[in-house]
Amino acid sequence: MEAVGVVGSPRRRGNTEYLVRYYLKQLTKELSTEIIPLAERKIAACRGCRRCQATGECQIRDDFQGIYPIVVKSKILVLGTPVYYSGMSPLLSAFLSRLGMLSSSRGRELGGKIGVGIVTGRRAGHNMVLAQLLQFYFYHGLIIPGGPYWTIGFGGGRGEIKNDREIYTVLSAHAAFTLKIFKKLGGE
Numbered sequence: 001m002e003a004v005g006v007v008g009s010p011r012r013r014g015n016t017e018y019l020v021r022y023y024l025k026q027l028t029k030e031l032s033t034e035i036i037p038l039a040e041r042k043i044a045a046c047r048g049c050r051r052c053q054a055t056g057e058c059q060i061r062d063d064f065q066g067i068y069p070i071v072v073k074s075k076i077l078v079l080g081t082p083v084y085y086s087g088m089s090p091l092l093s094a095f096l097s098r099l100g101m102l103s104s105s106r107g108r109e110l111g112g113k114i115g116v117g118i119v120t121g122r123r124a125g126h127n128m129v130l131a132q133l134l135q136f137y138f139y140h141g142l143i144i145p146g147g148p149y150w151t152i153g154f155g156g157g158r159g160e161i162k163n164d165r166e167i168y169t170v171l172s173a174h175a176a177f178t179l180k181i182f183k184k185l186g187g188e
């Protein structure tokens with residue numbers, strides 16, 4: 001798939017998944033897309049063993065193995081997470097630690113992709129979490145398209161995000177700009 005959305009919420013069909021789906025739908029106008037909700041996967045935390053640096057493989061056997069090649073083959077990575085106490089979800093954090101370490105061990109395989117971050121939360125901390133996602137992208141050499149506004153949505157209970165009317169205009173415009181950048185880069 002050209003664009004892959006990884007949903008870092010442990011709650012299936014929640015607010016984060018809703019927004020990531022919406023964003024991917026905008027990209028679907030021109031690209032093939034796939035969504036990967038981590039809630040249904042087993043992703044253990046990185047053990048920091050650094051065996052990947054010697055072997056180019058993660059030693060932990062779980063669902064990460066199946067996701068890594070999909071992300072590496074994609075050209076646009078959309079990461080979504082709820083705010084958990086002003087941080088990203090532990091689930092996404094576990095995933096990104098392993099993704100980042102393995103990518104670095106294999107010659108910066110994430111480098112050159114386009115990275116998009118989407119954050120949902122009930123009330124506070126969104127921009128701090130968005131900054132965490134952007135720092136990850138920056139470290140790993142992804143290209144970050146700017147946008148007309150912050151890709152953050154407000155909603156607490158499952159489905160409440162539908163009441164945040166502003167976020168859909170923001171995500172549509174952001175996705176359109178991402179497609180423009182993608183084409184300017186030669187679509188590769």
Ligand SMILES: Cc1cc2nc3c(=O)[nH]c(=O)nc-3n(C[C@H](O)[C@H](O)[C@H](O)COP(=O)(O)O)c2cc1C
Binds near residue numbers: 009014085156157
């Ligand atoms: C453990 C935990 C911590 C949370 N911390 C925050 C927070 O610091 N700020 C905030 O606005 N919302 C916080 N929330 C609310 C979630 O971010 C919010 O419900 C979000 O929409 C959940 O997304 P989901 O439906 O995709 O799981 C927290 C929720 C949980 C379960």
